[in-house]
Amino acid sequence: MSGDTAKTSTVTGAHADPVTERSPLNPLRWKALALLCAAFFMVQLDAQIVLLALPSIEADLGFTPAGAQWVMSSYLITFGGLLLLGGRTADVAGRRKMFMLGMLLFGAASLLAGLAWSSEILIIGRVGQGVSAALIAPAALALLMTTFTDAKELSKALAIWAANGAIGAMAALLIGGPINDTIGWEWLFFINVPVAVLVLVIGPKLLKESRAEERVGFDPLGALTITLAVGAFIYAVVETPTVGWASPRTLLLLAASVVLFAVFIVIEKRVASPMVPLSLFRNRNLLGGNVVMLLIGMVTFGAVLLVSLYAQQVLQYTALAFGVATVVYTVMSTVGSQIGSRIVAKLGFRNMTLIAVVIMGAGVVWLTRAPVDGTYFVDLFPALVLFGFGLGMGFVSVSIAALTGVPEENSGIASGINTAGFQLGGALGVAVATAVAVAYSGTTGDAKQDLNAGYQSGFWSMVILTVVGIVVTAALFKAPKKAVAA
Template identity: 50%
Template sequence: MDADTRRWAALGLLCAANFMVVLDSQIVLLALPSVERDLGFTGGGAQWVMSAYLLGFGGLLLLGGRTADLAGRRRTFLAGTGLFLVASLLCGSAWNGGALIGARVAQGVSAALMAPSALSILTATFAEGPARNRAIAVWASVGGFGATAALLVGGPLTGGLGWRSIFFLNVPAAVLLLALGPSLLDESRGGARRGYDPVGALTVTLAASATVYGVVRIPETGWTSAWTAGSLAVAVVAGVAFVLAESRSRAPLVPLRTFRSRRLTGGNVVTLAAAMAVFGTSLALSRYAQDVLGYSPLAFGFATAVLPLAAVAGSAAAQAALRRATVRAVAPAGLAVMAAGCLVLARVPAGGYASVLLPGLALLGLGLGASGVAGSVAALAGGAEGDAGLASGINTAAFQFGGAFGVAVASTAVLSWADGTGPDAGFRAAFAASGGIALAGAAVAAALLRTPARRRVSEPVKVTTR
C-alpha cells in the first residue's frame, strides 16, 4: 500500500488500541453486582475491580510515556499490548476476588504502556497541521466513544454472556494489534537524551499512585479520613521530591520546562475537567437509572446509546471548527456544552426520558467530543517533538486522574445529599457538581490558552527542544 494509505491504516490500528484501553476503565461498572455475587466480595470490595485498573494505569502513565520516547514507541506499544492480552485472559479466568484485582492491576500497567506510546506514534506519523488535527480528532472521538460506550456494551454482555465476557472481548482485538502492528507502525524515539532517571521514575510513580489510591478510596472512606489524608500527604511529599530530582537531573524523566507551555497545560486542564464531568455523570446516571428508575443493565445500555454517538458527532464538529477558529474558542465551548448537559440532567425527576435524559446525554456527548479533540490538540502541540511520548502520557494521565476525581466527587454528592431529602436529591447534586466542574474548567482553559494570541492550531509551528 502507498505511504498515505499506510499511515491512515496505522491510525485505525492505534484507535482500536485506544478504544480498548478506555473501554476497560468503565466497562466493569454495570458488571460489579454480578462479580460481587460470583466471587464473594464483601464490604464494597468489588469496587476495587474498577479502582485497581485506574491505580495501575494512572500510577505509571508518565513513566510509560517516557519509556516510549527512550526505548522505542512501537516496541513499547507492542510490549504493552502483549501484557494486556495476558492480563485480560487472567481477568476472564479469575478464580477469586484477589486474582481478579491483581489481573486488573496488570491490565492497568499494560494500558499505561499502550496508551501514551500509541498517541506518540500518531504524532510521529502525522506532521503538525490539518492532517494531524484530523488524526487527533479521530483518536479523540474513538476515546470519547470508548469512555461512553462502556455503558452500552457492558450491560448486554454482562446480561447475555456473563461478566467474564467483558474481559475476553479484549483477546481477539489484542491479537489483531500484535499481528498488524509490526507491519503498519514505524519505530520512533524521542530526542537525543539517553538513559533513565531512576529517582524521577520512583518519585513520580509514587506520587501518581498515592494520588490515585487516595482518590479512589474516597467513596469508601470519605474525604477527611486518615487513609485519604495519608495517601495525599505521601503524594505531596513524593511530588516535591520529584520536582527537586528533576531540577537537578542531567537526563530528567519529565523535564520541568515541559510545563512552561501554556498550551500543554491548558489542553490538559480541558482533558481533566472533561473526564471529571463525564465519569462523575456516568456513575451517577448508572446508579440513578438502576436504583431509582429500575432499568436493567441491558435497558440502561440502550437508553444511553445517544451519548457515544453524540461524542463522535462532537469530535467531528470540533475538528471542522479548528480549521477556522483557535483552540481557545473550541475547548471552552465544548466544556460549556458539557456543563449544559449536566445541568439538564440535574432536573431529574422532572420530566421523563425524552425531556430530560435524552437531551442531557446528547449535550454531554457533544461537549465531550469537542473538548476531547481540542484538549488533545492543544496538549500535544504544546510539547516538543522529542517529548511526544511524555506529552501523550501527561494527556492520558489527565484523563485518568480526572476520571478518578470525578467518580469521587459524584459518589460523595450522591451519599451526602441523599440522606433525609429523598432519593433524587443526591443524584441532582452529583449532576450539578459535574456541570460546575466543566464550567470551571472552561474558565481556566480560556485563560491558559490565551497565548499564542491569534495563531490557529492548524498552522504549522516550529518546535524547539532546548
C-alpha cells in the same frame, strides 16, 4: 499566526526542520492510524466498561459493596499512576517495542480477568490491564506523531485520534450493559483478546520503530517518585467514600503525595535528563490542555456513574435497558468529535473548548432536576444528547491543545501526561460524585427519594467542575488573534 492554530512548527514539534517535513510519506500511515486507534479505543473502553456489570460481578465473586469499586479503581490507579513512566520508557526503549509489549500484557491480563475464579484474581487481572494500558496509550500516540510527517495530515490524524478516544470513553455503557445481561460479564474482558492478537500479528508490518532522536536519560529516581506520588493521590481519593476525607489514612496519603510531588520537582530540576522536562509546562496551551483534560475526566466519570445509578436504582432500569438507552450518548459523542475535528482549525482550540465545556455543563444541569418519577425522553435523553456532543468536541480540542508545540523527543511523555489527565480525572470524579451523593442523601425514609436527593447533589458538584473548566480555559489558553485554517 496565533499559538492556538495547528500549524507546522507547533504540531510537529518545536524543533522540526524542513528536511523532516519534506521526508517521504509512509504509504501505510493511515492503516497504522487505524491500528493505533483500535488499541487506544480498547484501553479507554476498559476504564468504564465494568460499571454496569458491578452488581453481577459482586454477586458471582463475593465482593463486598465497598470492595466492588476496586474492579474499576484498580485499573484507574495503575493506568493513571504509571502513564508518565510508560511514556518516558517508550521514548527511551522504543515506542513500537513498548506498544507491542503492552498489547501482549493487555491480552494476557484480559484473559485472566475473564477467567477469574475469585475476587482477588479479578483484581490482579485488572491491575495487569492498567499496567499494560500505561505502556500502550503513550507509545501509540507517540508512534502516531512520528508516523505522520506532513503537518496538515498530522493535524487530521490527531483529530481522528482524539475523536476515537472520546468515543471509546463513552461507548462503555452501550457495550457493557448488553454484554453483561446476555452472555455474561466475563466477556467484557474476553473481547479484548482477539483485538490484542490482531494487533500483535499486523502491528510489526504497519509500525516503524522510533525513539527520541536526542539522547534522553531514563531518570529512575524521578520515575519512582512521580509514580508513588500519583498512586498515593489516586488511592486516597478512591478510598474517601469508604473512610472519609478527614480519616487519618486519607490525610496521610494526601500528605505523602504532596511531599513526593515536591521531591519529584526538585529531582527534575537537578538531573541532566529529567523524565518530565519542566520546560514543557511553559507552554500555556499544554498546561491548560492538561488541566482541562483532568476536569473533563472528572465530569465524565462522575456524571456517568451518577446517571447510571439514577437510572438503575431510582428509575429501575436493567443494565441492558440502560446500556441501550445510552446509544444516543455514544452517537452524539461521535457527531461532536467529527464536527470538532473539522472546525477546530477554524475556531481555534480555545474557542472550541469553551463551547464544548458549556454544552457539557448544560447537559449536567439538565440532570440536576431529574425527579424520582422521571422518564427517559424528558429527563435523560436531552441531557445525554448535550453531554455526549460537548464531550466529543471537548476531547478533540483539548487533546490537540495539550500536544501542540511538543518537541518530537518528548512526544511519549507528553502523550502520557495527556492521557493521565483523563484517567486521574476519572478516579477523582468517581470519588467526588460518590462522596457528595452519600453526604447529601435524604433522610425521609423513602429509599428512592433519599437516593435521588444525593444524586441531584452529585450532579451539581459536576456542574461546578464544568464552571472551573471554563475559567481555566479562558485563563490559560492563548486566545487566537484570528481564526486561521491549518
